[in-house]
Amino acid sequence: MHTKTLTELKAGLANRDFSSRELTEHFLARIQQYDGDLNSFVTVTDTQALAQADAADAAIAAGKAGLLTGLPIAHKDIFCTEGVRTSCGSKMLDNFIAPYTATVVEKMAAEGAVMLGKTNMDEFAMGSSNETSYYGPVKNPWDLERVPGGSSGGAAACLGARLAPGATGTDTGGSIRQPAALNNITGLKPTYGRVSRWGMIAFASSLDQAGPMAQSAEDCALMLQAMAGHDHRDSTSLNEKVGDYLGALKDDISGLTIGIPEEFFPDTLDGAIADNSRDAIRELEKLGAKVVSVSLPSIKLSVPAYYVIAPAEASANLSRFDGVRFGHRCDDPQDLEDLYKRSRSEGFGDEVKRRILVGAYALSAGYYDAYYRRAQQVRRLIRDDFARAFEKVDVLMGPTAPETAFKLGAKKDDPVSMYMADVFTIGVNLAGLPALSMPTGFINGLPTGTQIIGNYFREGQILNVAHKYQQATDWHKQAPAFGGAQ
């Protein structure tokens, strides 16, 4: 059962080939057996999962199945889940039992999804390797000595190892797409504001966006259908009609114009990475797409702009962790200031502290114009570059990540080289655009991914293009030898 996609499992449940309880027990058993090596889950919610599975079976028997009824889903541990620890990969929240449930989790549960547990992640979603988690690094199922990427590394690794058929992720600078590429799965970052951020622990509020991760674009469409929509509790959630993502999969892509930004294929790029993405684009040409060259001249400044804006927003967002209302509190505080400082210093890991300090510095008196204001100006230049490109093309394509999964520890002491893992994904977040990463072949047995970027609210079109590619190829069906995933 674990090799099947969500779409296949949904059909199996409808046909009564197996029950949701059987399906859920199967995945729980796989997690129990294999996750000791992978560390992709922080918390497994087996009791609740089985209760939800029984309720799903009853709903199916009564002919009342929703979009996701009976399908096991793993939620990133950044989404608040009432009554279940929500750690965000941090010691700060190791004892935090959320008092309410995130909109994304609620919407998926309302469509009948079964929650298997909460997946491991970089602390407060700050990282590209999952090594900043308080709960230890996640391993890549394609090679246990390598990282799964991050920050949604637990989600991507458990999907790659077929310990779950679907997972939620969040993407602030590439945190869905980069781990998707490194684990041979499909992941979509929707348009900023498409999916509610309510109950999703904030990192950088003008960039954060939740999205689906699964084996195929078709599965991502199914999940997004349940996740997307306006939420009055999130004031940045956009009141736009939700598209028919499943319906859009059937659209013909002949006549589609694909733009290839030259900046996504720099001379310094590993030739094998470039070749895999070029091959994927050629495959789409065979299906009737046209290819044109475009330029995004300001995108080279996306990493520096991001590393001002994201830490600045993080330094403000993370000020709420003060040891007073919830989360970690130090022992025997001498006074209030000692309580704040020691609680925060004990609760946060090194990377989180670095980003808070960079953010606080960039926002401090005398530096605001040189850093924050300038980064926001560059952000406009980057967004305008994309807007100009989308006057001529339907989608943009290029590699998702500049390299395959690297060895654990390889970049741990060099933050700037770690930041470059997201060099092709960050621009999309700054511009607020939707983008998907899909598997497009291997280098020395390690997966690579190709990114499809669409215009605002064109999630349906991106999913359509990826689905057509996946109908013509089988890269996305490849699974690692680990854990009998094949």
Next chain:
Amino acid sequence: MAIDSKVVAQVAHLARLKVDPQDSDALSNRLNDILAMVDQLQQADVDGVAPLAHPLDVTQPLRDDVVTEPNIRDKALEIAPAAEDGCFLVPRVIE
């Protein structure tokens, strides 16, 4: 714009973080690496470019001024590190 241990200490205080003196130099070096990368922003020609705060230039919506959320005070206090009489408890701030 290189920063040193003194600046790190000031910023750490603003962010209410404690930096151990023995870690201060290493931390300054790391932060300088990050700021050196960020300094590429100085190359950009941003004359007359308005800062962008929201990618879709959307403004905050307003809603009716009515109570929509339930009172979850007891639930919120349950997860507090220390609480008493319906309030969060902190060390004495007024002698």
